[in-house]
Amino acid sequence: MKKGCVFGTHRVVEPHGVLPQAAWRIDNSMEIYDNEILIDVSTLNLDSASFHQIKEEAKGDPEAIKETILKTIQTRGKQHNPVTGSGGMLIGQIAALGDKLDRDIKPGDKIATLVSLSLTPLKIDKITAVNLQTAQVDVEGQAILFESGVYAKLPNDMPEKVALAALDVAGAPAQVSHLVNTGDTVLVLGAGGKSGLLCLHEARKQAGPDGLVIAVARSEAACQRAHSTRLADVILSPDATNAMEVYNLVHEATNGKLADVAINCTNVPRTEMSTILPAKNGGKAYFFNMATSFTAAALGAEGVGKDVELIIGNGYTQGHAEHTLNILRENETLSAIFDSLSE
Amino acid sequence: MKKGCVFGTHRVVEPHGVLPQAAWRIDNSMEIYDNEILIDVSTLNLDSASFHQIKEEAKGDPEAIKETILKTIQTRGKQHNPVTGSGGMLIGQIAALGDKLDRDIKPGDKIATLVSLSLTPLKIDKITAVNLQTAQVDVEGQAILFESGVYAKLPNDMPEKVALAALDVAGAPAQVSHLVNTGDTVLVLGAGGKSGLLCLHEARKQAGPDGLVIAVARSEAACQRAHSTRLADVILSPDATNAMEVYNLVHEATNGKLADVAINCTNVPRTEMSTILPAKNGGKAYFFNMATSFTAAALGAEGVGKDVELIIGNGYTQGHAEHTLNILRENETLSAIFDSLSE
Ligand SMILES: NC(=O)c1ccc[n+]([C@@H]2O[C@H](COP(=O)([O-])OP(=O)(O)OC[C@H]3O[C@@H](n4cnc5c(N)ncnc54)[C@H](OP(=O)(O)O)[C@@H]3O)[C@@H](O)[C@H]2O)c1
Ligand SMILES: NC(=O)c1ccc[n+]([C@@H]2O[C@H](COP(=O)([O-])OP(=O)(O)OC[C@H]3O[C@@H](n4cnc5c(N)ncnc54)[C@H](OP(=O)(O)O)[C@@H]3O)[C@@H](O)[C@H]2O)c1
Numbered sequence: 001m002k003k004g005c006v007f008g009t010h011r012v013v014e015p016h017g018v019l020p021q022a023a024w025r026i027d028n029s030m031e032i033y034d035n036e037i038l039i040d041v042s043t044l045n046l047d048s049a050s051f052h053q054i055k056e057e058a059k060g061d062p063e064a065i066k067e068t069i070l071k072t073i074q075t076r077g078k079q080h081n082p083v084t085g086s087g088g089m090l091i092g093q094i095a096a097l098g099d100k101l102d103r104d105i106k107p108g109d110k111i112a113t114l115v116s117l118s119l120t121p122l123k124i125d126k127i128t129a130v131n132l133q134t135a136q137v138d139v140e141g142q143a144i145l146f147e148s149g150v151y152a153k154l155p156n157d158m159p160e161k162v163a164l165a166a167l168d169v170a171g172a173p174a175q176v177s178h179l180v181n182t183g184d185t186v187l188v189l190g191a192g193g194k195s196g197l198l199c200l201h202e203a204r205k206q207a208g209p210d211g212l213v214i215a216v217a218r219s220e221a222a223c224q225r226a227h228s229t230r231l232a233d234v235i236l237s238p239d240a241t242n243a244m245e246v247y248n249l250v251h252e253a254t255n256g257k258l259a260d261v262a263i264n265c266t267n268v269p270r271t272e273m274s275t276i277l278p279a280k281n282g283g284k285a286y287f288f289n290m291a292t293s294f295t296a297a298a299l300g301a302e303g304v305g306k307d308v309e310l311i312i313g314n315g316y317t318q319g320h321a322e323h324t325l326n327i328l329r330e331n332e333t334l335s336a337i338f339d340s341l342s343e
Numbered sequence: 344m345k346k347g348c349v350f351g352t353h354r355v356v357e358p359h360g361v362l363p364q365a366a367w368r369i370d371n372s373m374e375i376y377d378n379e380i381l382i383d384v385s386t387l388n389l390d391s392a393s394f395h396q397i398k399e400e401a402k403g404d405p406e407a408i409k410e411t412i413l414k415t416i417q418t419r420g421k422q423h424n425p426v427t428g429s430g431g432m433l434i435g436q437i438a439a440l441g442d443k444l445d446r447d448i449k450p451g452d453k454i455a456t457l458v459s460l461s462l463t464p465l466k467i468d469k470i471t472a473v474n475l476q477t478a479q480v481d482v483e484g485q486a487i488l489f490e491s492g493v494y495a496k497l498p499n500d501m502p503e504k505v506a507l508a509a510l511d512v513a514g515a516p517a518q519v520s521h522l523v524n525t526g527d528t529v530l531v532l533g534a535g536g537k538s539g540l541l542c543l544h545e546a547r548k549q550a551g552p553d554g555l556v557i558a559v560a561r562s563e564a565a566c567q568r569a570h571s572t573r574l575a576d577v578i579l580s581p582d583a584t585n586a587m588e589v590y591n592l593v594h595e596a597t598n599g600k601l602a603d604v605a606i607n608c609t610n611v612p613r614t615e616m617s618t619i620l621p622a623k624n625g626g627k628a629y630f631f632n633m634a635t636s637f638t639a640a641a642l643g644a645e646g647v648g649k650d651v652e653l654i655i656g657n658g659y660t661q662g663h664a665e666h667t668l669n670i671l672r673e674n675e676t677l678s679a680i681f682d683s684l685s686e
Contacts, residue, residue: 007620007647009587017585019616021646022639085638116642150648171645242360244352273362277350281661287637294630294637294655295428299459300364302514302658304350305493312637312653315645318624 001099004033008146011121013077020078020146021119028077028121028144034100035147041092041124043161044069044117044137045168048193048267049290050081050088051135057083062130069137073122080118086290087118088135090143091154091164098147105153110160112167113143114150114321134342136161152321158328158335161342166324169195171313172265172288173202173327174320179261179284179311180206187250187259187278189240190266191215191232192222194341195288197334199263200231201327214253216240229333240266243273250278262308264289272296279308288313344442347376351489354464356420363421363489364462371420371464371487377443378490384435384467386504387412387460387480388511391536391610392633393424393431394478400426405473412480416465423461429633430461431478433486434497434507441490448496453503455510456486457493457664477685479504495664501671501678504685509667512538514656515608515631516545516670517663522604522627522654523549530593530602530621532583533609534558534575535565537684538631540677542606543574544670557596559583559617572676583609586616593621607632615639622651631656 004010010033012018013025020026032038046054046069058064073079079087091112094105105111113120124141131137145151154163172195180186186203190196196217203213215232217223218240226235234253238245250258258280264271269291276297279285285308287297297310317323328335347353353376355361356368363369375381389397389412401407416422422430434455437448448454456463467484474480488494497506515538523529529546533539539560546556558575560566561582569578577596581588593601601623607614612634619640622628628651630640640653660666671678 005587007587015613017582017587018613019586019620019643019646021643022586022613022616085636085642087642115646115648118638118642119646148647150645239360243362243365244348244350244360270358270361270365273365277362287655290638290641292637293428294635294640295461295633296365297637298633298655298658299428299430299461300362302493303362303364303458303462304491305458305659306657307659307661308657310655310657312630312641312655314649314651314653315641316648316650318650 001032001034004035004147006035006147021116024076026077026121028123030123030142032096032098032144034098036098037094037101037145038096039092039143039145040095041090041139041141041143043164044079044088044090044139045164046088046135046137047086047168047290048135050084050086052267053081053084055132060132062132065130066127069127070124073124078118078120078122084290087116089113089117089168091160092143095142110154111151112154112164113145114152114167114170114316116315120144134165136164150316155325159339159342162338163325165194165338165342166328167321169198170320170324171315171317173198174317174323175286175313176202176263177206179286182208183210184260185212185254185257187214187216187262189216189264189271189275192217192225193265193267196265197225197229197337198324198327199265200226200229201331201334204231212254214250216246225337240274241268241270243277246274247277259283261286264292267291269293273300276301276306276308277304281307284309284311286311286313344375344377347378347490349378349490364459367419369420369464371466373466373485375439375441375487377441379441380437380444380488381439382435382486382488383438384433384482384484384486386507387422387431387433387482388507389431389478389480390429390511390633391478393427393429395610396424396427398475403475405475408473409470412470413467416467421461421463421465427633430459432456432460432511434503435486438485453497454494455497455507456488457495457510457513457659459658463487477504477508479507493659498668502682502685505681506668508537508685509671509681510664512541513663513667514658514660516541517660517666518629518656519545519606520549522629525551526553527603528555528597528600530557530559530605532559532607532614532618535560535568536608536610539608540568540572540680541667541670542608543569543572544674544677547574555597557593559589568680583617584611584613586620589617590620602626604629607635610634612636616643619644619649619651620647622649624650627652627654629654629656
C-alpha cells in the first residue's frame with residue numbers, strides 16, 4: 001500500500017499546498033493508502049445550511065437535489081457545497097483498514113464519521129432516497145477516512161439515524177458546556193432545531209436554576225419543540241435575520257441586561273447581528289451556524305462598538321460524540337424529539 | 344433634524360431589516376439626522392485585505408484603483424469591498440453634530456473613526472492620491488458616523504498617518520493582551536505587517552521571558568522588520584498559505600509542543616489551517632485576517648480533530664485605541680517602523 005499523509009494531503013488535486021478541506025478537488029479513487037479507512041457508505045447527513053441551500057435552489061424537487069449532490073461529488077471528489085462551503089457527515093460499515101493502522105474497529109463495524117464531508121473522499125454509485133425533512137440521503141457508495149479523521153462507533157441503544165443526526169451537530173453542546181457559567185443569561189437562536197435543542201439542554205444545565213435561558217424559534221413546530229423540553233424560561237419568535245427585532249425582544253426579556261452568551265444554531269445567512277447585538281459587553285457570541293460570514297461578524301460587532309468575544313463553532317471538541325449521545329440518554333423528551341425528527 | 348436609530352438602520356436601503364454593515368446599499372446623502380456626526384474626510388485607510396484585492400485586480404494601476412473605489416462607493420453608499428466584505432477606516436474633521444448628541448468633540452476637531460468603512464455612509468468628490476504602500480487614499484468628501492459609532496480624537500504626539508495606520512488595526516493587540524498568558528508559546532503569522540508587529544509586542548509582553556514568541560514573516564523586508572523589534576525568539580519564513588510547511592516548522596521550533604495561541608495577521612485567503620494546525624489541543628487560534636473563511640476554519644479544525652478555540656478578531660475592544668497608541672509610545676522601535684511604513 002502507498003504511504004499517506006496523516007491529514008490526507010496526498011489526496012489533494014488542486015490547489016497545491018492546502019489541506020483536503022480547503023482543496024477545490026480531491027482524489028476520490030477508492031484504492032486506499034496505508035493509513036486510510038475504506039467505508040461502505042449507507043447514508044449521508046448533509047449539514048443543515050448546505051441542504052437548505054440545495055433544497056431552495058432545487059425548489060424542493062428530490063430529483064434535482066440528487067443531481068446537484070452527484071454533480072458536486074463528481075466535480076470535487078467530495079460533498080463540499082460550493083455555495084455554503086459546508087458538508088455534513090456519513091454512516092457506513094468499515095470495508096478495509098490500511099496496513100499501518102492499529103484501531104479498535106474491524107471490517108463490518110458500523111461507524112459515523114465525525115469529520116466533515118467537505119474533506120471526505122467520496123464515490124457515490126446511486127442515491128436511493130432523499131429525505132427532505134432530515135437532510136439525510138441514502139446512497140450506495142464508498143468513502144475514505146484519513147488517519148487524522150475522527151469517527152464514532154454507532155451506539156446500539158438508539159436508532160442509527162437518530163445517532164447520525166445528533167452526531168452531526170455534536171460540536172455545539174460540547175462547546176456550550178464550556179462557555180456557559182452558573183447564573184448566566186443564555187440566548188439560543190434556532191432553538192427548535194437539532195443543534196439548538198441540544199444547546200438548550202446544555203445551557204440550562206450549566207446556567208442552573210438561577211440562570212435565564214431564552215429560546216428563539218421560528219415556526220410553530222419549532223416553538224412547540226422548544227417549549228416541550230421545558231428547558232427555556234422564555235420563548236421568542238422573531239425572524240432571526242432581523243437583528244433589531246431580536247435585540248428589542250431580548251432587551252425586554254432581560255430588562256436591558258442582555259445575554260452573557262448568545263448561541264447561533266440557525267441555518268440561514270445574515271444572522272450575525274442577531275447574535276451579537278443581544279450579547280452584553282464582555283459577553284460571548286458563539287456561531288455554530290455554517291452560514292455565518294466572518295467579515296459580517298467581525299465588522300458588524302465593531303460597527304456597533306460591541307466588545308463581545310466572537311467564537312467560530314469548531315466541529316470537533318474532545319469527547320463531543322459521547323457527550324452528545326449522553327444528552328439523548330439523559331433527556332427523554334429530547335430523545336423523543338430526535339426520534340420524531342428522524343422519521 | 345430627523346430622528347435616527349442608534350445603529351444607523353434609518354440609512355439602510357437594501358435589504359430590509361439588516362444593520363448598515365450587512366446592508367448591500369445604504370443612503371449616503373449628507374444631510375444629518377439628529378444623532379449623527381458629519382465628517383469632512385481627508386484620508387481613507389483601506390483595510391489591508393481589501394486593498395490587496397483591489398490592487399491585484401487593478402494590476403497595481405493607481406487610476407484603476409481609484410475607479411474601483413469610486414464605483415463601490417457610488418453603488419453601495421459606502422467603501423464596502425464586495426469581494427472581501429471588508430472596509431477600513433478614515434480620518435477627517437468634524438463638520439457638524441446632530442442636535443441630540445452631547446459629545447466631547449466640536450466642529451473642527453480631527454478624529455479617526457473606529458468603525459469599519461463597510462458601514463459608514465460616504466460621499467467622495469475626488470480622490471487626490473493613492474498610496475500603494477500604505478493603502479491610504481487621500482480624498483475630498485464627507486462621511487457620517489452613527490450614534491453607536493466609535494471614534495478617537497487624533498493624538499498630537501505622533502503623525503496623523505501613523506495614528507491612522509495603527510488605529511485601523513487597534514482591535515488586534517488589545518485582544519491579544521487578553522488571550523496570551525505568562526509562559527505561553529505564541530505564533531504570529533504576518534508578523535512583519537502592521538497588526539502583526541503590534542501583536543508581537545503584546546505577545547512578548549504577556550508571555551514574558553519564559554514564553555516563546557514565534558514570528559512568521561514572508562518578504563525579506565517583513566522579516567527584517569520583525570527581527571529589528573527583538574520581540575520574537577524565532578523568525579520563520581514559510582508561505583502562510585502552505586499549512587503543512589508552517590506546521591512542520593512550528594513543530595520543530597517547539598519540539599512538537601506547538602503553540603498555545605496562534606494569531607493570524609496576514610492579509611490573504613487560505614491561511615486558516617496554517618493557524619489551526621500549529622496550535623496545540625486546548626489552545627487558541629485568533630483570526631484578525633479579514634480574508635478568513637468561516638467554514639474553512641470550522642470544518643478545517645474538525646477535519647483534523649483539533650480541539651482549538653477559534654476566535655474571530657472583533658474590530659472593537661474596550662480601550663483599544665488608547666491601548667494601541669500606547670504601544671507606539673512605549674516601543675520606540677515599533678514607532679519608527681510605523682513612521683517608515685507610513686511614508
Ligand atoms: N460548526 C459545525 O461544525 C457544524 C456542524 C453541523 C452543522 N452545523 C450548522 O449548524 C446549523 C444548525 O444545524 P442543525 O442541524 O441544528 O439545523 P436544523 O435542525 O435544520 O435547525 C435550524 C433551525 O434554524 C431555524 N431558523 C431558520 N431560519 C430562521 C429564521 N429566519 N429565524 C428563526 N429561526 C430560523 C429553523 O427554524 P424552523 O424550523 O422554524 O424553520 C430551525 O429550527 C446549520 O447552519 C448547520 O450547517 C455546523
Ligand atoms: N478584524 C478587524 O477588525 C480588522 C481591522 C483591520 C484590519 N484587519 C485585517 O487584518 C489583516 C492584517 O492587516 P495589516 O494592516 O496588519 O496588514 P499588513 O500591514 O498589510 O500586513 C500583512 C502581512 O501579511 C503578510 N503576508 C501576506 N501574504 C503572506 C503569505 N502568503 N505568507 C506569509 N505572510 C504573508 C505580509 O507579508 P509581506 O509584507 O512579506 O508580503 C504582511 O506583512 C488584514 O487581513 C486586514 O484586513 C482586520
